[in-house]
Amino acid sequence: MDDDDTNGRRTGDRMNGTTEEMSLSELREEIEEIDRELVELIARRTYVAGTVAEVKAERDLPTTDESQEARVMERVGENAENFDVDANLVKAIFRLLIELNKVEQRESR
Ligand SMILES: O=C(O)C(=O)C[C@]1(C(=O)O)C=C[C@@H](O)C=C1
Numbered sequence: 001m002d003d004d005d006t007n008g009r010r011t012g013d014r015m016n017g018t019t020e021e022m023s024l025s026e027l028r029e030e031i032e033e034i035d036r037e038l039v040e041l042i043a044r045r046t047y048v049a050g051t052v053a054e055v056k057a058e059r060d061l062p063t064t065d066e067s068q069e070a071r072v073m074e075r076v077g078e079n080a081e082n083f084d085v086d087a088n089l090v091k092a093i094f095r096l097l098i099e100l101n102k103v104e105q106r107e108s109r
Pocket residue numbers: 049052053063064065066068069072097098099101102
């Protein structure tokens with residue numbers, strides 16, 4: 001027998017019973033939808049940063065703003081703690097998102 005129980009339901013569920021009736025494929029569908037939303041949010045974040053880049057270019061400001069990056073990182077660390085996920089891992093993801101923006105911002109100049 002595999003990890004799943006006989007009728008394909010999850011046994012060791014940590015979501016307060018809400019997913020207890022969900023099959024593995026249903027859970028994977030939920031992950032697929034979340035992944036799509038994450039990519040959409042990344043696209044939105046990148047798009048807004050592109051507009052920020054235009055404002056900076058108009059004002060002759062540099063692409064990189066280290067104090068703003070520090071504020072972003074502090075904020076996401078707090079959010080991670082509030083949602084009980086590893087703050088260092090979430091910060092590593094945001095480090096990449098900021099780098100993505102900086103690459104795009106430099107290319108558009
Ligand atoms: O807020 C800005 O000035 C941005 O360009 C956005 C952003 C970010 O991705 O959060 C990216 C680069 C800057 O160094 C700081 C922050």
